[in-house]
Every structure is written in structure tokens, then in C-alpha cells.
Amino acid sequence: MKPSSRYALAGLALIAGTVASPCLPVIGAATPAMAASAPAADAPLTLKILKVEGNNAITTADIMAALPYHVGDTVTREQLDAGVQKVADLYKAKNLGAKFSEKERFVKNTVQFYLVIEEQAPSAAPAPAPFVLDKVEFVGNKQVPTAELEAATKLHPGATVTAEAATADTVAIQKVYQKHNLGVQIQPVATQPNHDNHVVLTYQITEK
Numbered sequence: 001m002k003p004s005s006r007y008a009l010a011g012l013a014l015i016a017g018t019v020a021s022p023c024l025p026v027i028g029a030a031t032p033a034m035a036a037s038a039p040a041a042d043a044p045l046t047l048k049i050l051k052v053e054g055n056n057a058i059t060t061a062d063i064m065a066a067l068p069y070h071v072g073d074t075v076t077r078e079q080l081d082a083g084v085q086k087v088a089d090l091y092k093a094k095n096l097g098a099k100f101s102e103k104e105r106f107v108k109n110t111v112q113f114y115l116v117i118e119e120q121a122p123s124a125a126p127a128p129a130p131f132v133l134d135k136v137e138f139v140g141n142k143q144v145p146t147a148e149l150e151a152a153t154k155l156h157p158g159a160t161v162t163a164e165a166a167t168a169d170t171v172a173i174q175k176v177y178q179k180h181n182l183g184v185q186i187q188p189v190a191t192q193p194n195h196d197n198h199v200v201l202t203y204q205i206t207e208k
Contacts, residue, residue, distance in 0.1 A: 039106060041077045049105075049112035057096050057119055066090045080104070080113055087115065096120075129197045131161040131190070140205035143182055149203070152176050161190060161199055173203060183208025 039045060050071050052063050067083045069075050084100050091098045097120030105112040133155055138146045153169040155161065166188045177184040185206040190199045 038104070039077070039109075043076060044074050045076065045106070045109055045111040047071055047073050047075050047113060048107070048110040049114075051113075052115045052117065054117040054119065058090065058094065063087055063090065063115075063117075075111070077104070077111075080111070084115060087117075132198050133157055133159045133161045133201055134198045135200045137200065137202040138205060139202055140207065143207055144176060144180060148176060149173055155201060161201060166190070166201060170203070173205070177207075 047069055048071065050064075050067070050069070052060050055063060064070075066086045066089075068086060069079060069083055080102070084102060088098070088100060099118040099120070101116045101118075103114040103116060134157060136150070136153070136155060136157065138149050141149060150156075152172045152175070154172070155165055155169050159165070170186050170188050173186055174184060185208070187204040187206075189202050189204060191202070192199050
């Protein structure tokens with residue numbers, strides 16, 4: 001007689017934790033250029049000043065290394081904007097949130113460029129406390145001794161309880177019944193009698 005098993009991990013659904021999504025960079029609108037009239041977006045300009053402000057999580061040296069231009073280079077306003085995106089990508093790669101704004105000052109055919117960074121504090125929630133097993137119970141097993149089921153399973157008092165571990169033990173119980181050529185239906189249920197992170201794991205067994 002082949003065993004059948006039905007997994008109802010309703011109690012163990014409490015074990016699932018939450019993972020906060022990382023705060024991704026947001027590029028803010030550039031501030032108006034500090035000049036009466038800004039040059040065309042593709043007009044060549046000599047980069048006279050390049051400064052970064054507001055960064056703490058990432059060093060200025062790393063940000064400068066990410067920028068594709070340096071003081072003395074010939075750049076366009078389009079290239080300056082593209083460089084800001086490179087810095088945004090750097091923050092994103094490090095799972096850091098930030099907003100970016102630009103301040104530009106044009107003097108004849110030169111540009112003074114200031115990148116202002118507003119870093120966002122991480123919002124990750126603290127990890128939930130692990131669930132600790134206080135007791136394992138086997139209910140409904142009449143043809144297979146409890147001692148044999150305890151020997152076949154790995155979750156014991158004091159262990160950390162996960163849905164995966166309970167499922168593995170459920171399969172182990174199923175194999176014991178298969179060895180005895182007995183059919184079985186198994187329903188593991190985790191409860192929290194004291195409403196804390198300690199659980200009692202009960203295997204409700206229906207023999208066939």
C-alpha cells in the first residue's frame with residue numbers, strides 16, 4: 001500500500017520573514033545653470049572646476065573615479081549629465097539610495113560643475129528572531145512507534161525551526177511508513193503557545 005502525504009504548513013507560515021527592498025538612487029532635476037544664458041547641450045566646454053558635495057557613504061575618490069571626465073577635459077553639458085548617471089549606478093550597485101542635483105557656472109567657454117548628493121538613510125527592517133523548537137509531538141501513529149519516528153527526524157527541542165526542515169522531516173516520516181508498507185497522511189502544524197518565538201511542532205498522522 002503506497003503512502004500518500006499532504007503538507008499543510010499553516011503554522012509554519014509564521015516563520016517567513018520580510019525582506020526590505022533596497023532604496024534605489026533617484027536622479028533629481030538639475031538646478032538652473034548659474035549664468036544668464038547656458039550654452040547649447042552639445043557645445044564644447046573646458047571643465048575648470050569639478051566638485052562633489054554631500055557624499056558620506058561613498059568616498060569622493062570613488063565618485064571621481066566613476067565620473068568619465070576630469071578637470072581640464074573638454075566636455076559638453078550632455079556629457080556632464082551622463083557622468084551623473086554613472087555616479088547613480090555606483091550608488092545602486094552598493095544598494096544605497098541617493099538624490100542628485102547639479103550646479104553649473106559658465107564663464108566664457110569654461111564650466112564649473114558641482115555635483116550635490118543627498119544620501120538616503122537605509123530603511124531595512126531588522127531581521128525577525130528565529131523560531132526555536134520547544135517540543136515535537138506525533139499524534140495518530142498507532143502502527144509505528146513514536147521512538148522510530150523520532151529517530152528518523154532531525155528536528156529536536158532547541159533547534160531552529162524552518163518550513164524546509166519541517167518538510168524534510170515530513171518526508172522522513174513518510175519513508176518510515178513506506179518501509180513498513182503502510183499508507184499515511186501527514187500534516188505538520190507549528191503553534192506558539194506563549195505567543196513568542198518558541199514553537200511546538202505537531203505531526204498529525206492519519207494511518208491508512
